[in-house]
Amino acid sequence: MAQESGKATSSRPFIRALPSAMAIVPVSMLFGVLAHRADWSMLEVLVVSVLGFTGSGQFAVLPLAEANAGFLTMLIICASINSRYLPIALTTTTRLPRRWWVRICAAHLLGDEAYATEKDGDTTKDTLIIRLTIFLFWVSAAVLGALMGKLIPGEWLSTDIHLGFPASVVLIYLSVSQIKRRVAGGYRLLPLMVAACLLVVGAFHQWLGATFFWMPSVIMTAILLEQWKKHE
Incomplete structure (x- = not known):
């Protein structure tokens, strides 16, 4: 047993x-x-x-x-x-x-x-x-x-097709799941939290460009979620 x-x-x-x-x-x-x-x-x-x-x-x-x-x-x-x-x-x-x-x-x-x-x-x-x-x-x-x-066949893999799309979909799903798990409020606040995180990432992307926005975006999003969690 x-x-x-x-x-x-x-x-x-x-x-x-x-x-x-x-x-x-x-x-x-x-x-x-x-x-x-x-x-x-x-x-x-x-x-x-x-x-x-x-x-x-x-x-x-x-x-x-x-x-x-x-x-x-x-x-x-x-x-x-x-x-x-x-x-x-x-x-x-x-x-x-x-x-x-x-x-x-x-x-x-x-x-x-x-x-x-x-x-x-x-x-x-x-x-x-x-x-x-x-x-x-x-x-x-x-x-x-x-x-x-x-x-x-090589012609099936045209350079005009964005082949990295599946990776983006998986990462978006994982990000939403992580937000829902780590912040209280569940589905009720999920749209608002996702919108806030996307706003932060979008602002850094606009300011620093596509190459250098990753690290500050991760740090600021983590801080935002942690503060949100404390106030719930």
């Missing part, structure tokens, strides 16, 4: 992570398809997915690689895009393992989807299961996409 209870407890974080993991499959497959179109090898797709593990960073590297940009340039661009995870990671340190090497691996596995799925009361084991589940789905889907890229 105790063994059954232990298995049920272990399955809960996996079940919670499953919707987010399945939602990123088309996005990761899209990366694999585009990487194949850019003449990346299967090994390159696998390594970048494992080491990069970030949709925005990996998609940003694709055109740079096609333009024969240097490794240092691609590393700096990818690191600057991923710097948005720094304030996110700081809020999850209490859930990370104590061993330094496991802690580093767990921090590497943090992504938007995992952060949206995790809860403040999650144990270290729950956190690792959630992050590892999403990570494995992402890497596997990227490799599968690269394999599928060999079967898709």
Whole structure:
């Protein structure tokens, strides 16, 4: 009986992570398809997915690689895009393992989807299961996409089509879910909160441009939600 209870407890974080993991499959497959179109090898797709593990960073590297940009340039661009995870990671340190090497691996596995799925009361084991589940789905889907890229005719992937649209849809869904979970009031205040956050992001986008608006937008949105939560 105790063994059954232990298995049920272990399955809960996996079940919670499953919707987010399945939602990123088309996005990761899209990366694999585009990487194949850019003449990346299967090994390159696998390594970048494992080491990069970030949709925005990996998609940003694709055109740079096609333009024969240097490794240092691609590393700096990818690191600057991923710097948005720094304030996110700081809020999850209490859930990370104590061993330094496991802690580093767990921090590497943090992504938007995992952060949206995790809860403040999650144990270290729950956190690792959630992050590892999403990570494995992402890497596997990227490799599968690269394999599928060999079967898709080139004319089907016109440059006039915005192929990054699925990634934007997933991020919008996760953002709304995060706001609803972390701020009291539920559905009643959801439209107002979303509008306020979009206003902040839009203002920074207008002021700083499409490249540099990410970090201040993340910080100001987090502050806005935290203050809102205190007043509820």
